[in-house]
Amino acid sequence: MSAIASTSGTAAGGPTTGDGRTPHHTIGEVAALTGLSAHTLRWYERIGLMPHVDRSHTGQRRFTSRDLDWLAFVGKLRLTGMPVADMVRYAELVRAGDHTREERRELLEATRRDVLARVAELRDTLAVLDVKIAHYGTACGGTPS
Secondary structure, three states: OOOOOOOOOOOOOOOOOOOOOOOOEOHHHHHHHHOOOHHHHHHHHHHOOOOOOEEOOOOOEEEOHHHHHHHHHHHHHHHHOOOHHHHHHHHHHHHHOHHHHHHHHHHHHHHHHHHHHHHHHHHHHHHHHHHHHHHHHHHOOOOOO
């Protein structure tokens, strides 16, 4: 599997059609599948967040299953709160090859630490909300939740 492929388990290049070709998706299809706008997909490509996207003989973008896997991974990185600059750096490291694995791992570990800190903050916030909700339940004549 390619270093760019994410967690979906799709083999490098993705599935093939009956005639051995890799299926391709238009930018509109990818937008519908991912929930990203065509503008965002073009921007991802322009800033280097997307690997090279194949083009048809007419210049139309042709996304593969591998591209969809990468976009799913980028979506997860976005959910972590990773800055776009770090996502682009990660993509550059992937394209640079296997000798960058350690740097990629370090970047992901730093992001993981940030996520764990945010999860702890959210747990603390949830505890405060639970106390307030219980207070209002009692204050309004009900029983604490």
